[in-house]
Amino acid sequence: MSARNDILNRVRLRLGADEAAARKQRVAAVLAARPGQRQGPRPTERADLLGEFRRRAEALASTVDVVSGWADAPAALARYLAAQNLPRQGVAWPALAHLDWAAAGLEIRIGAARGDDRLGLTTCYCAIAETGTLMLLGEVDNHGVTSLLPETHVALVPASSLVWGMEEGWARLRAERGAPPRAVNFVSGPSRTGDIEQTLVLGAHGPYRVHLILLQDA
Numbered sequence: 001m002s003a004r005n006d007i008l009n010r011v012r013l014r015l016g017a018d019e020a021a022a023r024k025q026r027v028a029a030v031l032a033a034r035p036g037q038r039q040g041p042r043p044t045e046r047a048d049l050l051g052e053f054r055r056r057a058e059a060l061a062s063t064v065d066v067v068s069g070w071a072d073a074p075a076a077l078a079r080y081l082a083a084q085n086l087p088r089q090g091v092a093w094p095a096l097a098h099l100d101w102a103a104a105g106l107e108i109r110i111g112a113a114r115g116d117d118r119l120g121l122t123t124c125y126c127a128i129a130e131t132g133t134l135m136l137l138g139e140v141d142n143h144g145v146t147s148l149l150p151e152t153h154v155a156l157v158p159a160s161s162l163v164w165g166m167e168e169g170w171a172r173l174r175a176e177r178g179a180p181p182r183a184v185n186f187v188s189g190p191s192r193t194g195d196i197e198q199t200l201v202l203g204a205h206g207p208y209r210v211h212l213i214l215l216q217d218a
Helices: 002-015 017-033 049-059 070-084 166-177
Strands: 063-067 089-092 107-110 119-122 126-128 133-138 152-158 183-187 209-215
Touching: 049 063, 049 209, 063 070, 070 152, 070 209, 126 166, 133 166
Parallel strands: 063 209, 089 107, 089 119, 119 152, 152 209
Antiparallel strands: 126 133, 133 183
């Protein structure tokens, strides 16, 4: 992040400390005072956030399983891997270290993904029902490579993380965290491209598969 900090510091120097601080205060004031009627046109919010999120995610080629809570996630993952004939080894964010992966016959390492990891497990900060999108925060223990490098990305999505739109996701982030994290990644299904002869190819710049385990009671 040193290069990013160097760039931002040069911008601050050109603006001057007072002007940079004043601009930051003006942006914060606009965000804090922004009423709903000042947003652009938006689709009508659906009452069933979980159902809408699932429908949108599956339309983006994600697969979805719904379980009761955290304790059911390892068995749900084992079923998915067996059905897809995928290896039972992977790497997970530290937030998932408390789950009993071994009892489900899985070998899950905690840490950041490496080049030979074929399965990456994450949680999410928010799940955007309007678009079927995951909002992931890049923080000290939330390694971005774990969702980007392995060919299969599995996310555990608590029902409490569901929000209607990106506006609500950003509002929650500002309210709960204040300063933004080092990165915010949005995941909308498997990586894809249609650059070559307009033929859709999955896994071009990231995972071939995205599987979501929705936790109803979490």
